Amino acid sequence: MNQTKIPKRISSALVNSLSAGVVPRIGLEYIAVGRKPEIESVLRELGNVAEGGAAFKLITGRYGSGKSFLIQILRNYAMDRDFVVADADLSPERRLVGTKGQGLATYRELMTHLSTRTRPDGGALEALLQKWFASLQQQAMAELGLRPDDEQLQVEVERRIFEVTGNMEHMVHGFDFARVLSAYWNGYKSSDDEQKQNALRWLRGEFPTKTEARRELGVGVIIDDDNWYDYMKLWAEFMSRIGYKGLLLFIDEGVNLYKITNTVSRQSNYEKLLTIFNDTMQGKAQHLGIFLGGTPQFVEDQRRGLFSYDALRSRLVAGRFGEGAGMLHYAGPILRLEMLSHAEILVLLEKLRDLHASHYGYEAALDQRQLMRFMESELGRMGADALLTTREVVRDFMDLLNTLHQYPERGFDELLPDVLGRSAPSGAFAGLSGGSGGAPRGAADVGAAEQPGALSSPGGGTPPATRYGAGRGQGGCSAGTAWGGNEGGAQRW
Known part of the structure; x- marks a missing residue:
C-alpha cells in the first residue's frame, strides 16, 4: 500500500494525540479530510481581512464533531498565507472579562501563542519585532547606500519606526502603544536587555500596576481586563503595517462562558462578545479576524447561552431563507459543523x-x-x-x-x-x-x-x-x- 513518509517527530505527535482523543498541533495536513465548504468560506473571510476588513465566525458543533480540528487547520492555513495568528482556550481562569483578571489572562495566553509561518509554535512577539527592525535596516541600507556602522542608519531606521507608530496614535491607546514600541527599539539599538524585557512585559500585559509602568517605561497605562481587546485591534493594525496581512485570533472552548454560574458575570462576557461582534461586522476593526469555537448549547440555549442575551440573539439567529428553511449557510456569522460523511x-x-x-x-x-x-x-x-x-x-x-x-x-x-x-x-x-x-x-x-x-x-x-x-x-x-x-x-x- 502506498504510504506517505512522515517525519518521526510529526507521526509521534499524531499517533499520541489521536489515541488520546485530542487535536494535534502539527501534522494535520497528513490526516485532514472533508470540510471543503467550511474551509472555503473561511478563506473568503481571510481575503477580506487581508484587504483591510474584519471577520467574526462562531464555529459550533457537538463535542467531538471536529471544531478544534477545524480551528487548527484554519490556523495553519492562515500562517501559510502570511497572517499572524494567536490561539487560546477559554477556561474558568480565562474569559473575555472578569473581576479577577480573567480577561487579561486570555490576552496573555493569546500573546504567548502568537505565531507566524517561521515561528509556528508560539512565542513570536520578540522575533517579530526584531525581524521588523532588521528589515527596516536592510531597506535603509539598500535605498540610501548606507553601511551598518553609519550613524545615519540608526537615525533613518528610527524615522521609519516613528512613521509607522505615529500613524497609529489616533487609535485608542495608540500613543502609549507607540511609546512602548519606541522604548523597545531604544533598548534594541543600545543592547539594553532590561529595557527590552520591560517593553516586552508591557506588550504581553504583564505589568501589574500603572506606577511600575510609569517608572520603567514612562507610560501611564497598562493592559488590563477592560482594555485588552483595544490592544488586539492595535496589534492587528500594527501587523498590517509591518508587512503581514493581519491578525487572526482563534479562541476555543467558548462553552466555558456558558458555564459561568453568576448571571451578572456571564452577561458581562456576552456584552464584551457583542462589542467584538459589532466592531468586526461594522468595519470598526481592521485587519482583524476572530474565530470562536463552541457547542450548539452555548449558542442557542435561551436561558444561559448567547441567545439569552437579546442583542446577540437578534444578530445570530438564523434567517428565514437559509438556515431557517433547513439549508446550510456558510456566509453568516455562525458556521455549523455537520458530522463527516x-x-x-x-x-x-x-x-x-x-x-x-x-x-x-x-x-x-x-x-x-x-x-x-x-x-x-x-x-x-x-x-x-x-x-x-x-x-x-x-x-x-x-x-x-x-x-x-x-x-x-x-x-x-x-x-x-x-x-x-x-x-x-x-x-x-x-x-x-x-x-x-x-x-x-x-x-x-x-x-x-x-x-x-x-x-x-x-x-x-x-x-x-x-x-x-x-x-x-x-x-x-x-x-x-x-x-x-x-x-x-x-x-x-
Whole structure:
C-alpha cells in the first residue's frame, strides 16, 4: 500500500494525540479530510481581512464533531498565507472579562501563542519585532547606500519606526502603544536587555500596576481586563503595517462562558462578545479576524447561552431563507459543523491506517473490507445515531490498531465484535467499495493538496443520501429518527 513518509517527530505527535482523543498541533495536513465548504468560506473571510476588513465566525458543533480540528487547520492555513495568528482556550481562569483578571489572562495566553509561518509554535512577539527592525535596516541600507556602522542608519531606521507608530496614535491607546514600541527599539539599538524585557512585559500585559509602568517605561497605562481587546485591534493594525496581512485570533472552548454560574458575570462576557461582534461586522476593526469555537448549547440555549442575551440573539439567529428553511449557510456569522460523511470517514480511516504503519514501520494490512466492517461495528453500537462522533470513531480505530500491533497473534476478526444482525442498514456503504473514490462531491482531501490551502476531492462518486436523523448543525440527532431524511447528498452521522 502506498504510504506517505512522515517525519518521526510529526507521526509521534499524531499517533499520541489521536489515541488520546485530542487535536494535534502539527501534522494535520497528513490526516485532514472533508470540510471543503467550511474551509472555503473561511478563506473568503481571510481575503477580506487581508484587504483591510474584519471577520467574526462562531464555529459550533457537538463535542467531538471536529471544531478544534477545524480551528487548527484554519490556523495553519492562515500562517501559510502570511497572517499572524494567536490561539487560546477559554477556561474558568480565562474569559473575555472578569473581576479577577480573567480577561487579561486570555490576552496573555493569546500573546504567548502568537505565531507566524517561521515561528509556528508560539512565542513570536520578540522575533517579530526584531525581524521588523532588521528589515527596516536592510531597506535603509539598500535605498540610501548606507553601511551598518553609519550613524545615519540608526537615525533613518528610527524615522521609519516613528512613521509607522505615529500613524497609529489616533487609535485608542495608540500613543502609549507607540511609546512602548519606541522604548523597545531604544533598548534594541543600545543592547539594553532590561529595557527590552520591560517593553516586552508591557506588550504581553504583564505589568501589574500603572506606577511600575510609569517608572520603567514612562507610560501611564497598562493592559488590563477592560482594555485588552483595544490592544488586539492595535496589534492587528500594527501587523498590517509591518508587512503581514493581519491578525487572526482563534479562541476555543467558548462553552466555558456558558458555564459561568453568576448571571451578572456571564452577561458581562456576552456584552464584551457583542462589542467584538459589532466592531468586526461594522468595519470598526481592521485587519482583524476572530474565530470562536463552541457547542450548539452555548449558542442557542435561551436561558444561559448567547441567545439569552437579546442583542446577540437578534444578530445570530438564523434567517428565514437559509438556515431557517433547513439549508446550510456558510456566509453568516455562525458556521455549523455537520458530522463527516461515511465516505469521508472511510478516507480518514485509510489515512490513520497508513499513518500508524508508517510510524511503527510495518506494512499496513487492513484492507477495504475490514475498514468497512469496522465502520459497521461503530454504527451498530447502541445509541450511535445520537451519540457517535468522529472523535469516538478515531479513538476506537487507533485503539484497534495499537492492539493489533502489540498482539500480532490476535487477528482482526478475533478482536472486532461480530456485527452480524446489528450492522448499518442495507445500502449504507453503497459507493464505498472503491475506496476513497466513493467520497461525496465536495469532500475535500486537504492532506493531498499540492499547495497550502488547495482543496481536492478524494473522489467523484456520491453515495446514497442517507442520514442519521434530523437536527443538522444543531449538535446531534434524536435517537428515534435513525437513518431518516433524504438530503445533503451523502450519508452523515
